[in-house]
Structure formats: structure tokens, C-alpha cells
Amino acid sequence: MDRPKELLKPVKFRYVVLSIVIALLLELLPFNRGTVRWIPDLAAMVVLYWTINRPTRFGIFAGFFTGLLTDIASASLLGQHALAYSVSAYAVESRQRQVVMYNLGQQSLIVFGLLMANQIVMLLARMALGAPFIGWGFFFSPFVGALLWPLLTNLLLVPQRYHQAG
Template structure:
């Protein structure tokens, strides 16, 4: 069923995609309020990568840019820095989304871990955060947390899209 939904195109799921971005930004805000942004991956980026990989008729580069600008305002960083990072990562996902989509979920999770490691490297280069020894371990272990979160996120979105097709 989910494959039928994915082949139908993103125009039928426009509101679902928009709603998922809003919910993901809410999770990012909650992580920021709990000072857990060092270890919790940006959920909005993970949701963006999910939709980039699973819809072949859209690139989602505009969504990446807008989500990046929203992340810039959320984290109070230089306007456009996260937009650039999100757009680069979305482009990289678009380059190999057919292979990514064919992977089993556990292998997708490790690919997402690589994307999150690239995010952390770019984050470290652009923003050069001051990390003490405890924060440094958490900062560089964030991709491992993303590997753990990805199967759950993927399962939730598959269930939602299956329900949309049935409904």
C-alpha cells in the first residue's frame, strides 16, 4: 500500500508533508528548550531527508531552504547558514535516493547516520561551537542517536501514508 502512495506523487500528500514539517519543527523547539540540541539530531532535517528520498516527482530543495531558514531563526545563527547546510544535504540525498529507497531500514538508518555526521561536520565548521569534554562526546555521538531514531521515524511515516491511501 505504501508503495502505491509513494508512486501517486507528492501533490496528494502536500498537506501531510507540510504538517510533518511543522511537527518536526515543534520537536526541534522542544529539544532546544531542554538544552538537548547537542545530542538530539534535528528532526526537521530527518523528516526532510525522508520526503526527499520517497517522492520522485519533487526535489524538496525549496523546502530544505525554508526549513534551514527556520532553523537559523530557531538556533539564532547566521541567516542562511542552516539553509545552506540543509540544501546541500537534501541535494546529496536526491543524488542517491533511488538506491536509498531500495535499502532495508537498518541500512537506511546507517546512511542517515552518515548524513547526520556530515551535518555535524558542517555545523562544526560553520558555527565552531565551544565544546567541553562532555559536550564534545555528545556532539559527535549525535549521528548514533539519529541511527536509532530513523527506524521509528520511517515506521511512523509508512503507517501514516498507508492510512492516507486507505482513507
């Protein structure tokens, strides 16, 4: 462990909700088809962050509901992201005590695997319902997501580190 344990303020639930709302708003940003494949699935990353770091407040059910909201926001089939997020939240929850001890680099690798699993679950679900294979570009975004993981972690830690003067 190269990261010193620090004392953090307890997370308010409305802060968790706010982070998810912001991720979903970013999901609504307009991009063209070429750019979209490089944009990481931010809602999935926020779900993973809270499942890793606050397992008592955020788990499989919360991941499922966030997935449903993402489905609505991204106009995909209802249940597609929900299925993927609950699978990856389950994977985290069953190994949470281990994952939370890793440093950010190691966590990035795990997040990469989980985001990739998300994409595979979604691709399989859609192909089972008759969608065509849409090319390997669909698997670009987990790379970007894994690279952005340390940044996202630090961003979400900012309000928890903040101490009022005095």
C-alpha cells in the same frame, strides 16, 4: 529487499508541511544543555525522509527553506542549518534511486552519515565565523538520529497507509 512494496496513497503537500512544522515545534522544546546533545535533529531527518521517498515533491530547495526555518527556531545563525540541509539533500538527490531501494537498516547507516555530514558542515561554518570548538558532544545526536530512523519512517508512513473502510 526484505520489505514488500506496498501501494501507498499519494502524499498531499500539506502533509509534508505538517510533518516539518511538527519537527520544528519539537525543536522549540526546552531542554538543558546536557540533554540537547542527545536530541537528534528532527527537522533534518524529516527533510531526508521526504527527499528519499518523495523526490518529486521535496528536494534541495525545500531542504534549504526548512533549514532557514530551523535556524530561526533554534536561534542559530541564519543560513547554518540551511547550508547543511541543502548539502545533505543534494547528496540524497544525486543517489535517490539507489537509496530508496535499501531496507531500513541500510538506510539508517546512510542517514547516520548524512546527519554527521550536517553536523560537520555546521561546525565548520560556525568555526569559520569565529566560534570556538565546542567539544565532541556535538556529534552525539547523529547516533540517536540513525537509531530512530526506522521509527520515524514508520510514523510518517502511517497516514499514507491509512485506507478508509469500504
